[in-house]
Amino acid sequence: MKNKKVVLAQRPQGQPQESDFRVIEEDLAPLAEDQVLLVTEHLSIDAFIRTTLDETQGLHGSMELNTPVIALGVARVVSSQFEGLNQGDAVFGPMGAQTHVVAPGAMFRKLDNDDVPPRSYLGALGMTTGLTAYAGMITVGKVAAGDTVVVSAAAGAVGTVACQLAKIAGARVIGIAGGSAKVDYLVNQIGCDAAIDYKAGGVVQALKTHAPDGVDVFFDNVGGELLDHVLDQIAKSARVVICGAISQYNDMSAVQGPNSYLKIAERNASMLGFTVDHFMNDFPKMEADLAGWIASGELRMPEHIVEGIDQFPKALTMLFTGQHMGKLMVTP
Ligand SMILES: NC(=O)c1ccc[n+]([C@@H]2O[C@H](COP(=O)([O-])OP(=O)(O)OC[C@H]3O[C@@H](n4cnc5c(N)ncnc54)[C@H](OP(=O)(O)O)[C@@H]3O)[C@@H](O)[C@H]2O)c1
Structure with a gap:
């Protein structure tokens, strides 16, 4: 063979x-x-x-x-x-x-x-998809009912689950992704309350429009300039969750850090990073919760x-x- x-x-x-x-x-x-x-x-x-x-x-x-x-x-x-x-x-x-x-x-x-x-x-x-979204949104981000949540790379694998977990928790969810087809996917298939096409520009204004009272949880998959744009718009006591930074992976020798990090101090916010394997002991509970939401139809994973x-x-x-x-x- x-x-x-x-x-x-x-x-x-x-x-x-x-x-x-x-x-x-x-x-x-x-x-x-x-x-x-x-x-x-x-x-x-x-x-x-x-x-x-x-x-x-x-x-x-x-x-x-x-x-x-x-x-x-x-x-x-x-x-x-x-x-x-x-x-x-x-x-x-x-x-x-x-x-x-x-x-x-x-x-x-x-x-x-x-x-x-x-x-x-x-x-x-999956560990690198559903469990990652769970660890970042629920365990680290501590998403709660009434929160305004922003997810970047929202139409990708981790982002698609992260958006839905925030909705299940009773949050208002804004996805950021590239292109009008992804905006349509996020709003009409995934249940986001709003979506922003970062490739069309105007992200700062769009965030002000969709999150006028600020962002309570930012689940960041992208890093770079987008992270700065959302940091400028965080609410008091916000949680900024660093899941990944795909905009930086093609040149890890020159990672662009956030210019706007002082917003963390100004707004009494926190910025926490994580890797999913850190939560290995919690995987059975996370998996059971995710399986329950799949069975009830609250969570779907387009492929x-x-x-x-x-x-x-x-x-x-x-x-x-x-x-x-x-x-x-x-x-x-
Ligand atoms: N912390 C952990 O333990 C852990 C575990 C697994 C994954 N992750 C992280 O989760 C993130 C998503 O991973 P994934 O496997 O689910 O991939 P994915 O979201 O399915 O695919 C990556 C998406 O990133 C977007 N993207 C690529 N380059 C970009 C750029 N320069 N600016 C803005 N958006 C860009 C693309 O969507 P657009 O069309 O919207 O640009 C693409 O669809 C990654 O950052 C990854 O490292 C972290």
Whole structure:
């Protein structure tokens, strides 16, 4: 049996290009004791992947050249020498960008929830999507009924869930995203009270219009200039939650910090960052809450699925050009 994998051929300068990657076919190694052979079903296209492509250690370490690009995924067990997993089981774990995986079975989590498809564990129930939005909006942001909430990269994976969690909590939610199609998606499909197209300009005025009394919670996925614009408009005792800063990931050697940080002092506000793995002990409760909201229809996760492992590099570039809405995945 053959494996097809996407490796990093050269380190991107700025925005990743498809030519930075190479697709290689190889024979699969026979199974050793405690190993499993998996066939990948879906791979999660996550912003953190970009930070692993640099030579200098970024937020999430640095990957080696000519090895499979780091990626979380869900897969099906083809054969197993590992006691806890059997042929046909669905699993979640660090698959890498490849069609097949041979690795110790202990690296993977068996998925036995028949109520949702396995790929939900990359999206609404996924560590880098649903659980991240939960940790940032509920645990760190302490969103409450009556709050005015702003979410950046709102039409992406984490943003889509963060907006809905704020609505479930009884907040007024304003999403920021690029383009009129995303504004329409946020207001008409995701339930935001308003949405701002940052690519059209006028963000400062739009924030004043939609949040005249200020922003109580800002869930920031973007950083840079957008962070400054929202800081200027925060309310007294606001919580500014730094989930990520995708506008900065293509040049981590020159990260643009906020000019307006003194608003934090002026408005008695707080600015807190987090990484989702810090809340690992809370994952079972978070997952149960998210599953409950999915079942009740209060939480939905639109998906954009790109077909073909060869398209993995293209899908990765889409994160930076904003060509998707909801959860971006590749099915090999
Ligand atoms: N703290 C944690 O533990 C944790 C865990 C997972 C993810 N995250 C963070 O969550 C954020 C979202 O990640 P995701 O995987 O869900 O990706 P995503 O939101 O599905 O995709 C990224 C989105 O960012 C927007 N974007 C890209 N470049 C931009 C720029 N220069 N200015 C403004 N917007 C830009 C694009 O939408 P537009 O069309 O709107 O520009 C794009 O759709 C990232 O910052 C990521 O690092 C943090």
